Amino acid sequence: MPRTLQDKLAILSDAARYDASCASSGTSRRDSRDGKGLGSTEGSGICHAYAPDGRCISLLKILMTNFCIFDCAYCVNRVSSNTPRARFSPEEVVHLTTEFYRRNYIEGLFLSSGIIQTPDKTMEDMVRIARTLRLEENFRGYIHLKTIPDASPELIAEAGLYADRLSINVELPTDAAVKAYAPEKSPGQIRGAMADVKAQRRASKDRSHTGKRPAKFAPAGQSTQMIIGADGSNDATILGQSSGLYGAYGLRRVYYSAFSPIPDSSAKLPLVTPPLQREHRLYQADWLMRFYGFGVDEITGSRADGNLDLEIDPKLAWALAHREEFPLDVQRADKAMLLRVPGFGTKTVDRILATRRHRDLRYDDLRRMGAALKKARPFITLRDWSPGGTIDSADLRTRFAPPPEQLSLF
Amino acid sequence: MRTVALPRIGTAAAWRTAARGLLAAQVPPEAVLWAWDSPAQIDLFGAEPAPVAPRGDVTVPKAFVALAENVCWHSDPERFARLYAFLWRLRRQPQLMVDRGDAQLATLRGMEKNVRRCAHKMTAFVRFRDLGEAGADGRRRFAAWFEPTHHTLEPTAPFFTRRFADMDWAIHTPDVTARFEGGQLSLHEGSPRPDLPEDGADELWGTYFRNIFNPARLKVKAMTSEMPRKYWKNLPEARHIPDLIANAEARAREMAEAAPTLPPVRAERILERLHAPGVLRGMTFDDLRKRAEAENRETQPGYGRIVLGEGPADARLMVVGEQPGDVEDREGRPFVGPAGQMFDTVAAEAGLERGAAYVTNAVKRFKFTLRGKRRIHQSPTSGDIEHARWWIAQELDLVQPKLILAMGGTAAETLTGSRKGILKRRGAVEETEYGPVFLTVHPSYLLRLPDAAAKAAETARFRDDLASVAKLVA
Ligand code: SF4
Numbered sequence: 056m057p058r059t060l061q062d063k064l065a066i067l068s069d070a071a072r073y074d075a076s077c078a079s080s081g082t083s084r085r086d087s088r089d090g091k092g093l094g095s096t097e098g099s100g101i102c103h104a105y106a107p108d109g110r111c112i113s114l115l116k117i118l119m120t121n122f123c124i125f126d127c128a129y130c131v132n133r134v135s136s137n138t139p140r141a142r143f144s145p146e147e148v149v150h151l152t153t154e155f156y157r158r159n160y161i162e163g164l165f166l167s168s169g170i171i172q173t174p175d176k177t178m179e180d181m182v183r184i185a186r187t188l189r190l191e192e193n194f195r196g197y198i199h200l201k202t203i204p205d206a207s208p209e210l211i212a213e214a215g216l217y218a219d220r221l222s223i224n225v226e227l228p229t230d231a232a233v234k235a236y237a238p239e240k241s242p243g244q245i246r247g248a249m250a251d252v253k254a255q256r257r258a259s260k261d262r263s264h265t266g267k268r269p270a271k272f273a274p275a276g277q278s279t280q281m282i283i284g285a286d287g288s289n290d291a292t293i294l295g296q297s298s299g300l301y302g303a304y305g306l307r308r309v310y311y312s313a314f315s316p317i318p319d320s321s322a323k324l325p326l327v328t329p330p331l332q333r334e335h336r337l338y339q340a341d342w343l344m345r346f347y348g349f350g351v352d353e354i355t356g357s358r359a360d361g362n363l364d365l366e367i368d369p370k371l372a373w374a375l376a377h378r379e380e381f382p383l384d385v386q387r388a389d390k391a392m393l394l395r396v397p398g399f400g401t402k403t404v405d406r407i408l409a410t411r412r413h414r415d416l417r418y419d420d421l422r423r424m425g426a427a428l429k430k431a432r433p434f435i436t437l438r439d440w441s442p443g444g445t446i447d448s449a450d451l452r453t454r455f456a457p458p459p460e461q462l463s464l465f
Numbered sequence: 466m467r468t469v470a471l472p473r474i475g476t477a478a479a480w481r482t483a484a485r486g487l488l489a490a491q492v493p494p495e496a497v498l499w500a501w502d503s504p505a506q507i508d509l510f511g512a513e514p515a516p517v518a519p520r521g522d523v524t525v526p527k528a529f530v531a532l533a534e535n536v537c538w539h540s541d542p543e544r545f546a547r548l549y550a551f552l553w554r555l556r557r558q559p560q561l562m563v564d565r566g567d568a569q570l571a572t573l574r575g576m577e578k579n580v581r582r583c584a585h586k587m588t589a590f591v592r593f594r595d596l597g598e599a600g601a602d603g604r605r606r607f608a609a610w611f612e613p614t615h616h617t618l619e620p621t622a623p624f625f626t627r628r629f630a631d632m633d634w635a636i637h638t639p640d641v642t643a644r645f646e647g648g649q650l651s652l653h654e655g656s657p658r659p660d661l662p663e664d665g666a667d668e669l670w671g672t673y674f675r676n677i678f679n680p681a682r683l684k685v686k687a688m689t690s691e692m693p694r695k696y697w698k699n700l701p702e703a704r705h706i707p708d709l710i711a712n713a714e715a716r717a718r719e720m721a722e723a724a725p726t727l728p729p730v731r732a733e734r735i736l737e738r739l740h741a742p743g744v745l746r747g748m749t750f751d752d753l754r755k756r757a758e759a760e761n762r763e764t765q766p767g768y769g770r771i772v773l774g775e776g777p778a779d780a781r782l783m784v785v786g787e788q789p790g791d792v793e794d795r796e797g798r799p800f801v802g803p804a805g806q807m808f809d810t811v812a813a814e815a816g817l818e819r820g821a822a823y824v825t826n827a828v829k830r831f832k833f834t835l836r837g838k839r840r841i842h843q844s845p846t847s848g849d850i851e852h853a854r855w856w857i858a859q860e861l862d863l864v865q866p867k868l869i870l871a872m873g874g875t876a877a878e879t880l881t882g883s884r885k886g887i888l889k890r891r892g893a894v895e896e897t898e899y900g901p902v903f904l905t906v907h908p909s910y911l912l913r914l915p916d917a918a919a920k921a922a923e924t925a926r927f928r929d930d931l932a933s934v935a936k937l938v939a
Contacts, residue, residue: 060669061668061669061672064669064672064673064676065672065675065676066676068672068673068676068677069676069677071677072676072677072678072679073679086627086628086630087627087628087629087630087631088626088627088630089630090630090631090648091631092630092631093628093629093630093631093632094628095624095627095628097624097627101585101588101589102589102691103589103590104589104590104674104692104700104702105687105688105691105692106674106677106678106679106688106709107678107683107684107685107688107706107709107710107713108678108679108680108682108683108684108687108688109682109684109685109686109687109688109691110679110682110687111691112674112677115673116677117673124735124736124739125739126732126736134728134731134732134735134736135728135729135732135736136726136728137726137728137729151669154666154669155666155669155670155673157593157595157605157607157629157632158592158593158594158595158607158666158667158670159591159592159593159609159629160592160666160670160702193631207756207855208852208855230898233898234898239739239740241858241898242898243854243858243882243898243899244854244855244858246851246854247851247852247854247855247858250847250848250851250852250854251851251852254848254851254852313682315679315681315682317720318720318723319723319726329681329682331682331684406565409563409565410563410564410565410566413560413563413564414564416566417566419566420565420566423565423566423568423571424565424566
């Protein structure tokens, strides 16, 4: 029986929900004020809805098809699963995208796909959808294409002209894990594709000798995703891998996706509740590496097993392990150290720096500047505040860690 | 006492004009009463009208202008008075504007944040419905009903004009209605909730909302903090939320408990075909050659043409060098220049049959700089290496050798991810994603050694390496 558009949408969005990314920020500014097109992008993207899993819905995130000839153990679409299958025609994807967009449900499209026939054939269809949206529908909203591993460089080059972001998932934290769980994928090819996107992005920024600007190539950059908790890698390995990826390919984001049980899952994988807390800590750690000047080993150095502390956040964990650096004089400390105070965000630190040029700071000022003082208190001194000896007290950690879970009577 | 009445449409601009006049006339905050959208009040107090001052007479910090522009849309009836009181202090202490600890400023900043958030939520949660018939000029027509917490339609309407410029639309709020018709935006008095029939898209959107949700990750608080309940009544997708929450646990448990099923029959067939040589990447040697020919039709300055490897397609050994040299580029064949000849000689001595191996290079194009007429070899950068990886991977996939002999840093970096410490790593087999890799130096290294004794010693070591390889693939 042919499937209706409703059925297809149900199947192909269900299949897409394991991709964590829904970002639509940081692309070039566009609008449709000329009256000839639809859509705009301005700096930060908009979350148009939130699902009860707390995730933002910003893009229409769907698979073009969930037929797939690969057999990745963690994926519901793998060839050996019995999940119901469907395939959108390119016109259907274009229709859904523009009609959803006109009703202000979404910022744009995030299209990925299972692999049908060959990688090139699959990528070709995806590029066709993006091309139709841009050139025929004059769609100026956001487009994120998940590129297919092993698709030819020319197709990727064309994809980059229409898409704001390209991504390719490294899938698992180590090459060995990819080999074990995604035997048809090649980590080397995946890295090669990322390097290629990086090179093309760079080339598109150079003016040619005629002084003409080349066409923009994936202006919102590239990102990738790693599944957490399917293999045995510890957090140090995971974060080491991310920092390598950020460095080598100039990625905008590495997404971490707690492995969650999937319908019709493979016997190869653990069926546990997804390690959401671990995922959360990894995001925090990732943030510290990118915006707070922390190195991987600093973040993962405080525990012998190379994992993050699940009970307290990684910045607090670092501060507790380096008490000799505190308490810090907020009036005088340099920016790098202020950024390391638990409870101080980058905005708070900027405000501190701007205000202390004019006058002495007081405890109440910090509250108004957005500091989380409950956390920061033991680590700072101010003209009207001193933590006394709390920094050295043995039970400092227990003040922050949540109480141990209550055991229920049975 | 002066009373300033501000209109409902154009509030912020009117406040700014009034404040400028008051400031120029040195009217202190306690002598001003602000009224919004109620002309009756003015008569009530019978007070004198606000003075007017020309633009440019009064200067204030730029940041304040932006702050006031936002705060004016807040729902707090005191907003105008608060702004003016702060402005009054600011005129003598302009540095107050950067004092993030000042209590008055903190309140205003807090209000600004509320307004911004409210405006942002409007850009997120307005839901247009298709009104069906298109206008006379062929433009489609849409409308939405929205209930913002603050008076944010006016400052937010331009966002919608930038985004939805090729259609006509109206956004109705209790306060104000914004209409965009034929490319023109206009603001009108608000109206009660109009009757906007659902269109088919709402149902599709609901389907999407239900299915993108992962029941194994229920986090209701994270949802409601970003999408507070007050918005739900105007969001078509929100009606599905109670159901999704109620059934999440059961659905997640069902997924976890369902025993793994047996793979469908077709799976085995597909995978078998997939893993046959050359299929996974969907390429044959012929395809590869055609592709190289096509790319070779265009020249790249500083680079030679693509030179593919050669040898039996079922070779047990694949020999990987750096990149074609000047001779290789001219002849279009690998390993025919001086280094290739050196390799041939030593291989023969070591009992390694070159004809039985597939020989190729990690990077497919000769990279050079011109010095006069001479093309001087340039080492490939890691960018060149990554760019070329696709080709070598295709070859590896087609040949599927038992052993790969990687000669020199470029081959090592391509196949093992690192070019470091070759001299220490040589002679051993490393496991990689491409299969087992045996590392040694590149024959051109031997050619470059100036000292005859060193050259002889290094050549002997190279010979030993090749002899080990011959044994491994025997
Ligand atoms: S390639 Fe792997 S991860 Fe991607 S859809 Fe197919 S089975 Fe899933």
